[in-house]
Amino acid sequence: MKLAEALAERADATRRVEQLRARVVSSARHQEGETPPEDASQLLAEAGEVLDRLETLIRRINRTNAATDMGEGGTLTDALAHRDVLRLRHAVVTAAADAAAGSGERGYGRQLRSELVTLSALPVAELRERADVLAREIRETDMRIQRVNWEADLLD
Template identity: 75%
Template sequence: MARVKLAEALALRADASRRAEQLRSRVAGSARYQEGETPAEDAAALLAEAGEVLDQLESLIRRINRTNAATDVGDGTLTDALARRDVLRLRHGVVTSAADAAAGDGQRGFRQLRSELKMIPALPVADLRRQADDLARQLREVDTLIQRTNWEADLLD
């Protein structure tokens, strides 16, 4: 039997999550029906199916997490790389927001009347833009490493 790659397991996890959500919605829609009518679907059967899908999802999540923690990449594990990527995304968002706000993006950058106060940036916009570009580069590099590893690593049992 061929080994399942981590990337394939991630796709299966996403499918199982969508399927569980669809079943949840269908169960809720069939849980009550009007007297004298026939329910559109068997809510008990849907609920049982949802339980099976969720059991499969839990198994996949456990195996994915185990694989991420045991797979070495660069100077740490895949779990470490995922944490780094998540924080780089947040950091990039903060720096970009700060640069946009300091630059006055979305606001008029000139005074219409001499009586209006001039807005002055409290942060160095050019430096923040350079920092954001560097963070975006780091993010691309980490994301590429993660994607490559997802296709190379075998899913652990």
């Protein structure tokens, strides 16, 4: 099995667990004389089986990520950490640019001469450029990760 297939299976298992959890919750209590919509015990047992499979998948995925070499960028785990931090950097820079540009503020400046003028404390254009560079780097890193996901075999 390829790593990408295991990642898709992990996502499916995670969704399945959430669906089972919701069904257990809705079937956990019922009024006297009525039958619950589903057998909560059976649903819990099924959730346990899916969770056991999920744990195995996560362990194998993590082992594969740590052992898969990405070249100069280190391991796949290193690339994933780098991508996560790039996304956070992009969010911070974009939020700073939006705030400095006055995005989300009502109005477009002063209505009267007596009102205070607000000024940007940050260079919006430079921040937007930096955000664009970060977005490109995120896309490139993500493409490298996706390529490796389809090439790497899942470890036991």
